[in-house]
Amino acid sequence: MCGIAGVLHKQVTEEPAAIGRALLTMATCLQHRGMDSAGMAVFGGANSGLHLQVMMPLSRPLPEPREILDLGKGRLSELCPEKAGFSAAIRPASGNALEADLALIQALEAGLPGSTVSGMGVRMTVEKAVGLADGLEGSVGSLTGTHGIAHLRLATESKIDPAHAQPFWGRPYPDLAVTHNGHITNYHKLRLRFEAEGFGFASHNDSEIIGIYLGRKMAAGLSLHEALAAAGKELDGSYSCIVATANGLGVVRDPFATKPLLYVETETQVALGSEPQALYRLLGQDAVIKEIKPREVRVWERA
Amino acid sequence: MGEGVKTFDCEGRSTREINMFLKEAASRGMEAEVILLNPDSRHNLAVGLTTPLTIRIEGHVGYYCAGLCEGVAVDVKGGAGWGLGENLMAGRVQIAGSAGSAAGATMRGGTVIVGGDAGARCGVAMKGGTLVVGGDVGYMTGFMMQKGVMIVGGNAGEALGDSLYEGKIYIRGSIDALGSDAIQTDLTEADITLLSEALTDAGMDMVPADFKKIVSGKKLYNFDKTEKEIWKTAL
Numbered sequence: 389m390c391g392i393a394g395v396l397h398k399q400v401t402e403e404p405a406a407i408g409r410a411l412l413t414m415a416t417c418l419q420h421r422g423m424d425s426a427g428m429a430v431f432g433g434a435n436s437g438l439h440l441q442v443m444m445p446l447s448r449p450l451p452e453p454r455e456i457l458d459l460g461k462g463r464l465s466e467l468c469p470e471k472a473g474f475s476a477a478i479r480p481a482s483g484n485a486l487e488a489d490l491a492l493i494q495a496l497e498a499g500l501p502g503s504t505v506s507g508m509g510v511r512m513t514v515e516k517a518v519g520l521a522d523g524l525e526g527s528v529g530s531l532t533g534t535h536g537i538a539h540l541r542l543a544t545e546s547k548i549d550p551a552h553a554q555p556f557w558g559r560p561y562p563d564l565a566v567t568h569n570g571h572i573t574n575y576h577k578l579r580l581r582f583e584a585e586g587f588g589f590a591s592h593n594d595s596e597i598i599g600i601y602l603g604r605k606m607a608a609g610l611s612l613h614e615a616l617a618a619a620g621k622e623l624d625g626s627y628s629c630i631v632a633t634a635n636g637l638g639v640v641r642d643p644f645a646t647k648p649l650l651y652v653e654t655e656t657q658v659a660l661g662s663e664p665q666a667l668y669r670l671l672g673q674d675a676v677i678k679e680i681k682p683r684e685v686r687v688w689e690r691a
Numbered sequence: 692m693g694e695g696v697k698t699f700d701c702e703g704r705s706t707r708e709i710n711m712f713l714k715e716a717a718s719r720g721m722e723a724e725v726i727l728l729n730p731d732s733r734h735n736l737a738v739g740l741t742t743p744l745t746i747r748i749e750g751h752v753g754y755y756c757a758g759l760c761e762g763v764a765v766d767v768k769g770g771a772g773w774g775l776g777e778n779l780m781a782g783r784v785q786i787a788g789s790a791g792s793a794a795g796a797t798m799r800g801g802t803v804i805v806g807g808d809a810g811a812r813c814g815v816a817m818k819g820g821t822l823v824v825g826g827d828v829g830y831m832t833g834f835m836m837q838k839g840v841m842i843v844g845g846n847a848g849e850a851l852g853d854s855l856y857e858g859k860i861y862i863r864g865s866i867d868a869l870g871s872d873a874i875q876t877d878l879t880e881a882d883i884t885l886l887s888e889a890l891t892d893a894g895m896d897m898v899p900a901d902f903k904k905i906v907s908g909k910k911l912y913n914f915d916k917t918e919k920e921i922w923k924t925a926l
Contacts, residue, residue, distance in 0.1 A: 663732070663753065663772060664732045664751060664753065664770065664772055665732035665751075668731075668732055677789070679808075681848070682830055682848070
């Protein structure tokens with residue numbers, strides 16, 4: 389199984405919406421679909437400039453700031469310790485951003501044993517932890533913004549640890565995350581191809597390939613809708629996916645559609661979830677629920 | 692509320708407690724209606740009841756509602772998730788809203804009525820009974836159907852009636868694509884009568900003559916493995 393959810397406020401309002409709270413509400417309703425780990429990606433206001441997040445094992449003490457800054461070779465600043473790891477501001481790379489960002493991620497993960505760069509972006513915050521969704525209350529509960537996605541994992545392959553939890557960041561592309569229910573059966577083939585191109589992976593979870601796939605397509609000039617349509621043709625296996633970018637949310641479902649995905653669209657917001665109760669709990673029992681159809685691609689971007 | 696009507700508030704109760712309450716009510720041979728309040732889309736409500744009981748559910752239900760039942764009358768005043776009335780042996784399961792995938796899957800008897808749309812694999816491997824959907828049905832509806840009647844008021848997705856052996860599918864709207872060995876045939880007087888009765892029973896105001904009838908072409912009955920064309924189209 390696995391549970392996935394997403395929410396988007398369509399219009400620009402003065403007050404940011406309680407996205408973290410909405411995701412936690414839906415995640416609680418979908419908890420039975422996956423109890424191994426939980427995660428959320430929340431897109432807040434464009435306030436902080438480009439930053440990255442690094443998850444560290446709780447058993448390890450945080451390294452000295454100097455050590456981290458040295459690994460960043462002058463690109464990192466404003467280090468900020470978090471519950472399990474740290475975040476840092478990133479200076480824009482001179483030259484090829486893709487190569488420079490890949491090199492930065494690699495340097496950090498190689499230099500800080502057990503660490504995982506879990507996200508990077510101007511607006512995106514990724515939080516994930518082993519255990520139930522309410523374990524994210526402290527880190528996500530108060531996060532506000534415009535949209536976000538959530539995942540409840542039932543691991544059917546690969547390790548259970550924060551690095552293998554979802555949502556997965558489409559590394560190294562900023563402000564891109566994916567939450568996925570299903571399996572990608574041509575994962576190994578695609579991974580070999582992407583690794584040969586220089587892309588790095590944080591886990592051995594097949595779901596991680598999706599964000600990288602989409603990021604790569606969009607970097608080549610495709611729109612989110614086009615990238616998702618390409619994914620629908622090229623990814624094998626069973627998948628219901630929600631992808632979040634800086635501008636909005638998109639979904640894709642495989643032709644057999646054995647993994648559920650429902651949505652409700654109102655004048656002001658869109659909510660997506662694996663099962664109806666998550667949507668009714670968030671938007672009331674009168675919400676009109678629709679299904680994302682097999683092979684369907686759909687994108688909601690903010691006005 | 693009339694005499695003999697028993698109401699049960701699901702709020703704060705486990706699914707097992709709710710189903711135990713229903714089982715007990717059924718075992719007492721209660722003629723009266725049982726009402727469930729606040730179902731909150733939870734899964735596995737009213738499953739495995741094999742003695743008659745009339746149940747009204749005031750709200751949405753989740754997966755597998757009224758599955759593995761015989762002789763119940765379940766009326767859901769809302770929508771349902773996957774596997775509605777799965778393997779129903781006898782009785783009547785009716786929902787006002789839409790159903791998820793595999794509504795009426797493997798049902799052997801009785802009637803399942805969906806007021807709104809139904810998802811993919813609706814009535815998959817049906818072995819009897821009547822399944823009525825007011826709205827659209829998803830892809831692979833009626834896959835490997837073996838017996839029974841399916842009535843669809845709206846449109847169907849791809850592979851309608853794929854590899855069906857027996858049984859009849861009546862559909863009013865468009866069909867994205869017929870499945871392997873599913874063919875369209877003419878409505879007979881008997882079909883019109885059947886449709887008229889079933890639609891009236893389901894409370895759906897539709898004209899029987901507007902429906903198309905889909906049945907098995909029976910080419911897959913004697914599968915010839917040397918026949919290349921069959922390999923191309925069969926699953």
